[in-house]
Amino acid sequence: MGIKYINAKRLRSVLIGGAKWLQKYEAYLNELNVYPVPDGDTGTNMCMTVQTMISEIEENTNDKTSMEDLSLVVEEAVLIGARGNSGTILSQIINGFLKGIGGKKRLVPADITIALKEAKELAYNVVSNPVEGTMLTVIRRIYERSEEIKDYEFFNEYIDELVIAANKAVEETPELLEKLKEANVVDSGGKGLFYFFEGMGKVLTEIDLITKASVVEEDFDRTILDIDHNAYDIKYKYCTEFIILNSDFDEDKLKEDLLDIGDSAVFAKSSKKFKTHIHTNNPGLAIEIAAKIGDLKNIKIENMKLQNEGVLENEKNTTKIFINKNQDKLSNIAYIAVADTDKLKDYYLELGANVVILGGQSQNPSVKDILDAISKLDDTKKHIYVLANNKNIISTAKLAGEKTERTVIVIPTKTMLEGIIYLKYNYTDIDKKDEMLKRASSIEITKAVRDTKNDGIEIKKDDYLLLVNTKIKNASSNLSELVDIIKNEYINDLSIALTIVVGANKNEKEIKALKSIDKLVQDTKIIDSDMANYDLYVLIENKDKNMKDIAIVTDSAADLSEKEIKEQDIVVIPIRLVDNDSISYKDGVNLSKEEFWNMLINENKTFKTAQPSPKEIVNVYLEQFMKGYKKVLVIPISSRLSGEHQVLKLAREISKKEKEVKIFDSKAVSLLQGYLVKEAVKKVNNNYEMDEIVEHLIKVRDRSKLYIMIDTLKYLQQGGRISKTSQKIGDFFNMKPIITMVDGTLSVEKKVLGGESSIIKYVERNVYDIYKNQSTYVVLAYGGTRGQLEFINKLGSQVSNYNRKASIIKPIVEIGPTVGTHAGPVSGVLVVPKLL
Numbered sequence: 076m077g078i079k080y081i082n083a084k085r086l087r088s089v090l091i092g093g094a095k096w097l098q099k100y101e102a103y104l105n106e107l108n109v110y111p112v113p114d115g116d117t118g119t120n121m122c123m124t125v126q127t128m129i130s131e132i133e134e135n136t137n138d139k140t141s142m143e144d145l146s147l148v149v150e151e152a153v154l155i156g157a158r159g160n161s162g163t164i165l166s167q168i169i170n171g172f173l174k175g176i177g178g179k180k181r182l183v184p185a186d187i188t189i190a191l192k193e194a195k196e197l198a199y200n201v202v203s204n205p206v207e208g209t210m211l212t213v214i215r216r217i218y219e220r221s222e223e224i225k226d227y228e229f230f231n232e233y234i235d236e237l238v239i240a241a242n243k244a245v246e247e248t249p250e251l252l253e254k255l256k257e258a259n260v261v262d263s264g265g266k267g268l269f270y271f272f273e274g275m276g277k278v279l280t281e282i283d284l285i286t287k288a289s290v291v292e293e294d295f296d297r298t299i300l301d302i303d304h305n306a307y308d309i310k311y312k313y314c315t316e317f318i319i320l321n322s323d324f325d326e327d328k329l330k331e332d333l334l335d336i337g338d339s340a341v342f343a344k345s346s347k348k349f350k351t352h353i354h355t356n357n358p359g360l361a362i363e364i365a366a367k368i369g370d371l372k373n374i375k376i377e378n379m380k381l382q383n384e385g386v387l388e389n390e391k392n393t394t395k396i397f398i399n400k401n402q403d404k405l406s407n408i409a410y411i412a413v414a415d416t417d418k419l420k421d422y423y424l425e426l427g428a429n430v431v432i433l434g435g436q437s438q439n440p441s442v443k444d445i446l447d448a449i450s451k452l453d454d455t456k457k458h459i460y461v462l463a464n465n466k467n468i469i470s471t472a473k474l475a476g477e478k479t480e481r482t483v484i485v486i487p488t489k490t491m492l493e494g495i496i497y498l499k500y501n502y503t504d505i506d507k508k509d510e511m512l513k514r515a516s517s518i519e520i521t522k523a524v525r526d527t528k529n530d531g532i533e534i535k536k537d538d539y540l541l542l543v544n545t546k547i548k549n550a551s552s553n554l555s556e557l558v559d560i561i562k563n564e565y566i567n568d569l570s571i572a573l574t575i576v577v578g579a580n581k582n583e584k585e586i587k588a589l590k591s592i593d594k595l596v597q598d599t600k601i602i603d604s605d606m607a608n609y610d611l612y613v614l615i616e617n618k619d620k621n622m623k624d625i626a627i628v629t630d631s632a633a634d635l636s637e638k639e640i641k642e643q644d645i646v647v648i649p650i651r652l653v654d655n656d657s658i659s660y661k662d663g664v665n666l667s668k669e670e671f672w673n674m675l676i677n678e679n680k681t682f683k684t685a686q687p688s689p690k691e692i693v694n695v696y697l698e699q700f701m702k703g704y705k706k707v708l709v710i711p712i713s714s715r716l717s718g719e720h721q722v723l724k725l726a727r728e729i730s731k732k733e734k735e736v737k738i739f740d741s742k743a744v745s746l747l748q749g750y751l752v753k754e755a756v757k758k759v760n761n762n763y764e765m766d767e768i769v770e771h772l773i774k775v776r777d778r779s780k781l782y783i784m785i786d787t788l789k790y791l792q793q794g795g796r797i798s799k800t801s802q803k804i805g806d807f808f809n810m811k812p813i814i815t816m817v818d819g820t821l822s823v824e825k826k827v828l829g830g831e832s833s834i835i836k837y838v839e840r841n842v843y844d845i846y847k848n849q850s851t852y853v854v855l856a857y858g859g860t861r862g863q864l865e866f867i868n869k870l871g872s873q874v875s876n877y878n879r880k881a882s883i884i885k886p887i888v889e890i891g892p893t894v895g896t897h898a899g900p901v902s903g904v905l906v907v908p909k910l911l
Contacts, residue, residue, distance in 0.1 A: 077229030081182045083142040089275045090149060090169075091132055094125035096274020097267055102373070104270075107263035111523040111534055112542075112608070116467065117263035120159025120439055124166055125271070127156025127441070142180050146173040154474060158441040161210065161264040163470040164198050166442075168214055168268070171197030184233040188225040191218040201470060208252025210264035216244035217272065234276040241269040258527045311337045311354035313605065314377040315361050319349040321369030332364050358605065359579050372524070374607040375438075376579060378417040394444045395433040398451050399424050407665045409456035411448045412494045413440060413464045418604040419491060419576060426498035429456070439468050445475035449483065455665065460505075461485045462494030466545055489545050490517040492574055492614035499572075500702065502646050502695050511616065511702075516565045518543050518613040520557055523550065539610070554610065558588035561613060562595060569617040571703045572598040576612035579605045598701060618703030625706045625759045625768070626699040630687070630719065631662040632712040632893035633749040634856070636886070643756045648695055648711075650893050651685040668891040672859055675895060681793055682896040686719040692726035696736055706765055707736045710752050710772070712893065714740045715819040737765055739772060742819030746856045746888045746905045747781045774911040780845060782824065782904040783814040783894065784834050786863060790899030813837065814898070835870050839877040842906050850880040850909040858890030859900025867902040874904070881906070 081089065104118025131152035136145050150170050157166035174197070175190030176182065182190075195218040199205050220240035227233040245265045249256035315337075326342070326349070334340055337355030349369075355361050358376045365371055397420060402409075409429040414420040415438075420431045430448045434440040440448075449459060459481055463469045466489040476483035488494045496511050503511075519542040523534045534540065534550045541549040541557045543565070551557050566573075573596040581603075592613070593599050606612075628646040629635070640647055649661035654674070660666035674680040699707050714720040720738065727736045739755075741748045751772050758768040785791065788810070792802040811834055815824040827833045842851070855871045857863040864887070871883050890901055 077231035079183065079229060081187075081230060082180065083140055083145050084138045086142065086182070087132060087136060087138070087140065087145055089278050091129055092278030093271040093273075093275035094129050096277060097125055097270045098122045100267070100270050104263045104267050105373075106524075107260050107266060111258070111525045111527045111529075111536075112521050112540065116159060116439060117161045117267060120162035120467065121165050121264070121267045121271075123158055123441065124153060124156050124162035127443075128152040128169070142176065143178065146176060149173060154478065155443040155446070156441050157474055158439040158444075158471050159467040160470050161267060161467075162439075162441075163474055164201060164210055164264065165268065165271070166474070167197045167201045168194045168210075171195070184221075184227045184230060185225040187233070188218070188221040191221050194218070201474075206252065208248045208250075208255060209262050210268045212248060212251060213241055213244040213262075213265040213268045217241050217268075234272075238269070238273050238276045241272045245269050254529065257529060311339070311356050312378055313355055313358040314352070314375075315355055315358040316350075316352045316373070316375045317362060317365055317371045318373045319351065319365050319369045319371060322349050324349075324368045329364070329368060333361055336360055358607070359581070362580075362607070376605050376607045378605055394438060394440045396444070396448050396451065397424060397431045397433065399427070399429050399431075402429050403427070404455070405659055405661045405665050407455060407457040409452045409459045410462060410494075410498055411445070411452075411459065412462040412498070413468055413491075415465075415491050416576070416604040416606045418602050419606075422600075422602055423494065423498065426495065427501065428462075428494075428498055434468075439465065439471065442471055442475045442478060445472055446478060449475065449479055449481060452481075457482060459483045460497065462488050462497055464488045464491050464494045466490075488512070490519060490612070490614075492576065492612050493517050495574055495614060496616065500698055502648075502698050503702070504641050504644075506641065507644065510619070514569075514617040514619065516543055516613075516615040516617070517545075518561060518565065518611070518615070519545075519609055520554070520611040520613075521609045555588045558592060561615075562592060565615050566592070566595050567617075569620055569703075570596050570615055571618045572596060572600075572614075572616040572701060574600045574602070574612075574614040576602045576604050576606070578610045579607050580610055622703055623759050623762070624704065625708055625765060626702075626704040627752060627755050627759060628695060628699070628707055628709045629748065629752045630711050631891065632717075632744050633710070633752050634745045634888055634891050634893075635749045635752065636889070639749075639753065643753065645752060645756065646695060646699065648687050648692060650712075651687060652682045652892055652896065653685060655681045662892050666892065668858070668889050671892045671895060672900075675790075676859065676900065682892065684717075684893060684896055686717055686722050689722050689726045689729060692723055693730045696726060696730045696732055700732070700735070705735065707732070708755055708759075708765065708768065709736065709738045710741050710748065710755060711738070712744050712748060713742045713816070713819040715742070716744055716821070737769065739769055740819065741772075742776055743781065743816055744821075745781075745783070745890050745894050746854050746903050747776070747779055747816060749888065750779070750854060750905060750907065751775060771911070775907060778911060779905060779907045780842070781816045782838055782841075782906075783821075783898065784838075784902045784904075785812045785814065785898050786859065786900040786902070788812075790895075790897065831866055831869075835873050838870060838904055839874045842874055842881065842904075843878045846878075846880070846906060846908060851878075851882065852884050852907045852909060853881045854884050854888060854903075854905040854907070856888035856890050856903035856905070857901070858895050858903075863900050863902050867904075870902065870904065882909075 101118035101122045105116060128149055131148050135148050150173055153166035153169045157163045171194035172190045175193030179186055195214050198211055198214050205211050217237050217240055220237060224233055224236050245261050248262040248265050255262055333353050336357050337353045339354040341352040343350040353361060411430045412423040412428040413432045413434055414423050420433050423431045430451050432440045432444055432448050452459060461472045461483060463472050463485060469485060469487045472485040476485055486497060493512055497508050500508060521540050523536055523538045523540055526536050527534050529547045532547060532550050538550040538552055539554050539557050540547055541560060549557055549560055630648045631650045635645060649664050652660045652662060696707060709723055711719050711723060723738050727733055741751050743751060754775055755768055755772060758771055788802040788806060792799055809828060809830050811827045813824045813827060814821050825837055827837055853874055855867045857867045874881055875883055890903060894901060
């Protein structure tokens with residue numbers, strides 16, 4: 076007789092059994108990594124994912140829990156606990172399976188087949204580019220076999236057939252994926268899925284095999300958890316763990332040698348390995364002592380004196396969340412970065428990451444960890460970017476993004492240093508950063524843990540491996556040889572910046588080789604870290620080979636559209652504003668034009684403008700040179716309208732770039748200033764020299780005519796520019812001031828009586844009289860409400876009809892806070908002669 080159905084009680088046992096059986100093979104699955112690097116983590120990711128499930132099932136369900144309630148607990152657990160690609164896919168397989176169960180209370184084999192179909196489909200959907208020869212193939216083959224045997228009566232036979240199908244699918248993965256075949260391994264994720272199904276099958280007949288575990292290993296872990304890891308009380312700051320793949324040696328001598336350099340030692344021995352935990356100030360020496368006895372694996376070094384009060388630890392002490400205390404409170408954008416060492420975490424915080432998750436290699440953060448990091452950001456952060464910095468974390472981060480209602484964008488950075496590009500350049504558009512990343516080379520150097528072959532490269536155990544953008548490119552027993560390859564093949568005339576992270580296993584040869592790289596690129600950052608598995612991380616940033624020499628910088632008073640800024644690669648310094656409630660804003664950063672006009676008109680807010688700080692402008696200047704520009708042309712608001720010019724000059728002096736930075740007085744604001752900026756961009760793209768560009772801008776500026784039509788006198792009176800009496804008189808006669816630019820200052824051109832028709836007649840006639848015999852470009856603008864937009868469209872049509880030589884330039888410019896703060900709702904016309 077066998078089992079004919081599975082109810083909630085049995086499913087509970089089956090899931091726990093499959094998970095525990097999988098956990099018995101964690102170390103083996105880690106070693107199956109197709110790359111012979113020392114941080115294989117497939118087993119760890121899958122096991123930590125199912126551990127969350129086990130804990131939640133044991134804590135929140137019992138034998139009387141319904142199928143529906145059990146499904147809810149498990150779905151939430153595996154989603155929140157998912158980590159790494161393998162853990163994420165496994166979580167979707169389990170969730171798809173539970174979804175396929177539906178509302179059934181008892182399951183027969185045919186029901187399981189339906190559930191497996193859902194599991195297969197959800198697993199394939201979670202991967203952006205599904206690849207056969209992976210755990211996806213295994214779940215597909217399991218489902219296909221289940222379709223063939225769905226009429227089986229007994230579960231014992233049914234599950235046995237699925238396990239056989241899973242094993243066969245795993246063994247065939249090397250035939251489907253060349254890299255597996257070349258490395259002579261099967262897919263580790265697929266193998267883990269096989270163990271999960273094998274464990275579920277064993278629950279039916281061999282339950283004692285599930286619960287039997289290595290008592291030594293469990294006691295070891297429990298002992299470690301009992302040790303005081305308080306960073307303020309301990310004498311030795313590095314928590315160091317490793318496994319020696321040898322058990323035949325003088326244990327007392329090893330213990331004596333290690334205790335001479337540390338404390339809090341814990342040791343566990345099996346027939347083939349010796350597990351060690353110790354606190355020391357010299358982890359390198361501890362590893363060196365152990366390496367004399369045998370090969371090492373699962374090396375972990377952690378600095379317990381974490382210099383940040385914002386640290387929050389999870390229950391396994393593997394993932395920590397750090398909050399940046401110096402965040403830009405006016406920015407509506409936030410960055411969450413993952414780092415794998417304490418020193419790299421510090422650097423990401425220094426660059427401006429809002430939150431850093433200390434995880435990374437072999438300790439991938441879970442969905443819950445990432446959600447916890449997101450929860451540390453206040454509601455003003457409207458766009459949250461997650462820098463995964465590890466190809467195994469990308470899918471987990473995406474699941475976390477789907478789990479929250481906040482706007483989360485996962486940037487698929489695949490190495491620990493790639494995220495630097497997104498934080499280093501604060502005044503660069505995100506799409507431009509994507510392009511910069513594509514030009515960069517992210518290099519990792521580590522040691523091979525076994526003999527293998529990869530993409531035709533013969534690899535011997537303990538060879539140094541050179542990985543470029545996660546791909547193995549070279550292998551050598553000589554580190555200096557790989558450093559020479561970096562120098563000769565990856566650093567060139569386009570290289571503009573270098574970031575180097577040095578691991579814990581330093582030696583004189585490595586330091587000498589490192590210095591030879593340092594001299595090749597002027598902008599170089601070197602970070603000494605305690606990473607154990609990698610000798611070096613190197614990020615080489617390269618500029619665009621088609622980059623022009625001159626960068627164009629302006630401020631938000633130019634009223635350029637987001638599209639213009641992005642497409643023309645213009646850097647915009649935001650004008651600051653403060654409202655009558657003392658709330659601060661940055662124009663275009665945490666205050667859009669639409670939001671500004673709504674607050675001004677509908678909420679009766681009043682604003683004051685303020686210039687940027689010297690520090691902010693210094694950062695803008697330096698960023699342009701970091702990107703590879705040789706000169707910077709700044710086109711700000713008129714010097715007679717703002718004190719920004721003095722700040723720009725001070726920042727130029729502070730940054731010691733007097734010769735490289737040219738500040739051009741636009742003597743303009745809004746659409747005229749913006750037109751000058753766009754003209755400068757055209758000249759730069761046509762390879763004009765700085766003097767030639769400035770000469771052209773002077774002609775455009777001095778021969779153009781700007782009209783700004785003010786809709787109401789209310790805001791001029793609020794700003795103290797006219798008296799209350801003047802406002803009343805003006806309103807009585809329906810007076811509409813027309814403002815123009817005269818030598819860089821705003822001046823009243825005409826006080827028109829009679830409303831819109833009178834304004835249109837004046838402007839169209841005035842434009843015709845000034846440019847009677849010339850062809851002109853006409854730029855239209857509005858700010859405020861739909862009424863201003865409709866008016867300016869009407870005025871544009873009249874000007875075009877009245878003067879056939881006038882060409883209207885589209886689109887219509889939207890005027891923003893710089894003018895609107897002082898004038899309220901406005902319309903604008905800019906006339907520029909075609910021939911200068």
